[in-house]
Amino acid sequence: MPVENINDIKLFWNIKGEKGETLILVHGSWGDHHNWDGIVAELSKSFRVLTYDRRGYSQSEKPEIRDSFKNDVWDLIKLIEHLHISSAHIVGNLFGASIVLKTAQLRPDLFKTMIVNDPPLFGLLNKDNETKTALLEYDQRVKSVIEYFNRKDYESAAKEYIETIGIGVGEWDKLPDHKRRIFIQNASTWYTQITNPESIEFDIQQIVNFRKPTLLTSGSLSPLIFHKVIDQLAKSILHSKRITFQGAGHAPHLTHPDEFIEMIRNFCIG
Numbered sequence: 217m218p219v220e221n222i223n224d225i226k227l228f229w230n231i232k233g234e235k236g237e238t239l240i241l242v243h244g245s246w247g248d249h250h251n252w253d254g255i256v257a258e259l260s261k262s263f264r265v266l267t268y269d270r271r272g273y274s275q276s277e278k279p280e281i282r283d284s285f286k287n288d289v290w291d292l293i294k295l296i297e298h299l300h301i302s303s304a305h306i307v308g309n310l311f312g313a314s315i316v317l318k319t320a321q322l323r324p325d326l327f328k329t330m331i332v333n334d335p336p337l338f339g340l341l342n343k344d345n346e347t348k349t350a351l352l353e354y355d356q357r358v359k360s361v362i363e364y365f366n367r368k369d370y371e372s373a374a375k376e377y378i379e380t381i382g383i384g385v386g387e388w389d390k391l392p393d394h395k396r397r398i399f400i401q402n403a404s405t406w407y408t409q410i411t412n413p414e415s416i417e418f419d420i421q422q423i424v425n426f427r428k429p430t431l432l433t434s435g436s437l438s439p440l441i442f443h444k445v446i447d448q449l450a451k452s453i454l455h456s457k458r459i460t461f462q463g464a465g466h467a468p469h470l471t472h473p474d475e476f477i478e479m480i481r482n483f484c485i486g
Contacts, residue, residue, distance in 0.1 A: 219275060219276070220298070222291060222294050222295050222298055223287065223290050223291045223293075223294040223295075225271050225276070225277045225279065225287075225291065226276060226277035227268055227269065227270075227271065227276045227277070227291060227295060228249070228268060228269040228274070228275035228276045229249075229266065229267070229268035229269075229295060229299075230249060230266070230267055230268070231264055231265065231266050231299075232256055232257070232260040232264075232265050232267075233259070233260030233261065233262075233263055233264045233265050234264065235262075235264070236262050236263040236264060237263055237264070237304065237305060237328060237484070238263065238264045238265075238266060238301050238303075238304040238305070239259060239263035239264065239265050239266065239304065239305045239306075239307065239480070239484065240265075240266045240267075240292075240296070240301075240304045240305070240306045240307065241256070241265065241266070241267050241307050241308075241312075242268075242270070242292065242306065242307065242308040242309070242312035242313070242315055242316055243267070243269075243270065243273070243309060243312050244308075244309040244310030244311050244312045244313070244466070244467075245310055245311045245402070245405070245406040245409060245410070246374065246377065246382070246398075246399045246402050246403065246406050247273070247395075247398055247399060247402065248269045248270075248273045248274035248275070248398055248402065249267035249268055249269050249274070250274075250394075250395065250398060251309070251467070251469070251470065252265075252267050252469060254469065254470060254473040255469050255473050255476055255477050255480075258477050259477060259480060259481075262481060262485065263305070263484075266295075266299070266301075266304070268295060270288055270291065270312070270315075271283065271287060271288060271291055272402075272405035272408070273402050273405055274398065274401065274402065278405065283408070284414070285314075285409070285412055285414050285415045286318075286414075288311075288315045289315055289318045289319050289322065292306075292315055292316075292319050293319060293322065293323055293326065296326055301326075303325065303326055303327060303328045304326065304327065304328060305327075305328050305329045305330075305331070305480070305484045306319070306320075306326070306327055306329070306330055306331070307330075307331040307332075307333075307480065308331070308332050308333070308335070309333045309334065309466070309467065309469065310333070310334055310335065310336060310466060311335075311336065311409055311415065313332035313333055313334060313335035314335040314336060314337055314415065314418070316330060316332050316335075317330075317332055317335055317337070317418065317423060317449075318418070320423060320426050320428075321419070321422040321423055321426075324426050324427070324428060327426075327428045328428065328429075328484070329428055329429040329430070329431070329483060329484050330426070330428055330429070330430045330431070331430075331431040331433065331479075331480065331483065331484075332430075332431075332432060332433070332449075333433040333434060333435075333466075333468065333469075334433075334434050334435070334438055334442040334445070334446070334466050335418075335442075335445060335449075336415070336416055336442070336445070337416055337417070337418040337445055337449075338351060338416045338441060338445065339416045339417035339418055340417075340418045340420050340445070340448055340449075341441075341444055341445065341448060346444075347441070347444055350439070350440040350441040350444060351441050353439065353440070353441070354381075354439045354440075354441045357380045357381050357439070358381070358410060360376055360380060361373050361376045361377045361380070361381070362407070362410075364376055365403060365407050370400045370403040370404075371396075371400050373403055374388070374396070374399040374400050374403055375388040377399075377406075378391070378399065381439065381465075381466065382465060382466045382467060383465045383466065383467050383470065383471060384437060384465050384471075387465075387471075420448065420449075420452045423449075423452060423453060424452050424453065424454075426453060427455070429455070429457075429483070430453050430455065430456040430457070431456065431457050431458070431459060431479070431483050432446050432449050432450055432453075432456050432457070432458045432459075433446075433458070433459045433460070433461065433468070433479070434446050434460055434461070435460070435461045435463075435464030435465045435466060435467075435468050435471075436460050436461065436462045436463060436464060437463065437464060437465045438464075438465055438466055442466075446458065457483075459479060461475060461476075
């Protein structure tokens with residue numbers, strides 16, 4: 217489980233499994249590679265599963281100054297190259313899904329398949345009345361999290377995020393202590409990303425020619441604005457497929473691990 221200098225920053229990464237094709241899991245905000253713990257052991261029976269802590273998270277180095285979101289994309293590219301992986305099945309959640317999509321724009325050759333869950337790429341949406349209402353509702357939830365953050369009450373901020381945006385009401389208390397600590401520890405990196413305008417932007421025209429098998433996923437309980445992002449991606453990536461996890465929020469790999477594992481195996485292996 218090394219920490220190595222990748223793209224001029226120290227990144228923690230880990231590979232489990234010794235057979236099959238490479239499966240790369242890119243975590244979202246607040247968490248780290250442990251977000252995937254509930255599915256890695258089983259998936260490692262079929263794949264070589266690569267997880268890592270994104271820059272600014274947990275065991276990876278945190279930049280001293282505000283960072284460009286583009287560096288997350290190049291971190292993934294350089295990590296794949298560093299490990300001499302010719303191509304892989306690449307899965308991303310939330311901001312991790314945004315990173316995966318932006319990586320696909322630049323380096324489609326690195327992909328065997330792509331699976332993205334709830335990327336917060338709101339910049340690609342048309343601002344019709346329903347979208348404006350959905351975005352306003354989401355912004356209100358984010359502001360409630362930021363209010364706790366501004367008071368330096370990071371535990372309450374993390375709980376507010378999990379219960380109003382991430383997973384669902386009452387889910388914070390169900391998390392193991394070590395996972396709650398991870399969310400609290402990474403609160404400041406989430407804040408840096410959520411307040412960075414470039415993080416929500418996406419040039420949809422640069423992905424329309426992506427020809428690798430693509431699966432777009434969301435939870436039925438995710439805020440409406442994320443379903444609209446998936447709608448737009450589905451229109452633009454014409455060969456893509458779509459799955460909605462019933463009863464799930466932003467993190468179906470946490471709340472519905474068996475279904476998530478089955479989805480990956482069915483899509484990537486068939």
